[in-house]
Amino acid sequence: MELSNKVVLTAALTGAVTPKSINENIPLTPEEISEDAYRVWQAGASVVHFHMRDDEGLGTMDKEKFKQTLDLLKTNHPDCDVVINCTTAGDHRATDDDRMAHLPYVMPEIASYDAGSMNWTPDGVFENSPQFLERLGLKMQELNIKPEFEIFDAGMVGNVLYYASKDIVAKPLHFQFVLGVGGGMPATVESLCYLKSLIPADATWSAFGIGRAHQKIMFAALALGGHIRVGLEDNVYYARGVKATNVSLVERAARVIKEFGKEVATPDEARQILSLPARNRELQDA
Numbered sequence: 491m492e493l494s495n496k497v498v499l500t501a502a503l504t505g506a507v508t509p510k511s512i513n514e515n516i517p518l519t520p521e522e523i524s525e526d527a528y529r530v531w532q533a534g535a536s537v538v539h540f541h542m543r544d545d546e547g548l549g550t551m552d553k554e555k556f557k558q559t560l561d562l563l564k565t566n567h568p569d570c571d572v573v574i575n576c577t578t579a580g581d582h583r584a585t586d587d588d589r590m591a592h593l594p595y596v597m598p599e600i601a602s603y604d605a606g607s608m609n610w611t612p613d614g615v616f617e618n619s620p621q622f623l624e625r626l627g628l629k630m631q632e633l634n635i636k637p638e639f640e641i642f643d644a645g646m647v648g649n650v651l652y653y654a655s656k657d658i659v660a661k662p663l664h665f666q667f668v669l670g671v672g673g674g675m676p677a678t679v680e681s682l683c684y685l686k687s688l689i690p691a692d693a694t695w696s697a698f699g700i701g702r703a704h705q706k707i708m709f710a711a712l713a714l715g716g717h718i719r720v721g722l723e724d725n726v727y728y729a730r731g732v733k734a735t736n737v738s739l740v741e742r743a744a745r746v747i748k749e750f751g752k753e754v755a756t757p758d759e760a761r762q763i764l765s766l767p768a769r770n771r772e773l774q775d776a
Contacts, residue, residue: 493763496755497747498717500666500696501535501740503527504542505723506549506580513726515735518543520555524562526736528570530721533737534744536760537573537600541580541723551584553592560596571757571769575600575638578626582614586622590629599766601630602666603637603659605646611672616642623649627658636766639665642674647688662765663693666719669707670700677703679710686714694764698724708743712750717763718743 503517503526510516517526520542527538542555556576563570576598578589593601603626610616630637637659639650653659667685670677675685677699689695696717699707704725708718720739728734728742744754755763 500719502721502723520559667697
């Protein structure tokens with residue numbers, strides 16, 4: 491199958507922070523998140539990136555919330571074959587053990603791997619210690635879960651390459667460039683070009699810009715041959731003064747990909763592009 495013209499489209503539905511008071515379309519409960527996951531898959535998303543919220547609407551790494559959400563998706567929508575991608579950084583209060591507890595419990599195909607610590611200006615330190623990153627990489631290898639390396643700054647690429655050289659993380663590598671976070675690299679085309687220049691030739695990569703930069707980075711990523719991510723985790727407006735939904739952002743991204751002369755990857759094509767196993771047997775046989 492020819493995959494060079496296919497673009498993996500990831501939808502990041504929820505995030506850990508933004509409240510419904512900012513945008514009432516942000517899904518918070520397992521029911522809301524699972525239904526949004528199904529709707530964005532119908533709209534063309536190849537991958538869904540999952541965060542969970544607790545009963546107060548705050549980010550949580552509660553493994554039962556992950557299980558309930560993914561079970562609802564599987565039970566209510568058995569036709570949905572979207573690639574499952576779960577965060578490991580959904581709650582700043584969580585311990586290192588909390589951040590990994592859901593992995594063997596729900597067995598996502600992909601999980602985020604935030605590749606270094608940073609000052610998340612002005613809120614505080616986003617801590618990802620060398621000890622945690624080593625444990626997380628080895629755990630993902632043990633479970634055959636692919637890391638998605640979240641890159642907020644250039645030094646984080648160096649961290650990933652170091653762990654890859656020590657066989658702590660498995661190759662081929664997949665990077666997600668996160669641009670526009672306070673304390674990280676700015677959401678510019680120059681930033682994206684520089685980050686792309688640092689990664690191995692056989693690596694895959696995707697990118698997104700926070701807030702108003704999301705379209706600029708989407709267009710630049712397509713021009714540079716990358717994949718893209720959209721969703722209410724990263725941007726709550728469709729246009730100035732117009733609140734977005736996850737579906738509206740995915741639909742626009744799918745149109746942009748088509749207008750660019752490319753095609754949105756199906757979930758199974760995304761699995762091939764990202765070197766994932768064939769669709770999870772448990773989901774397929776349910």
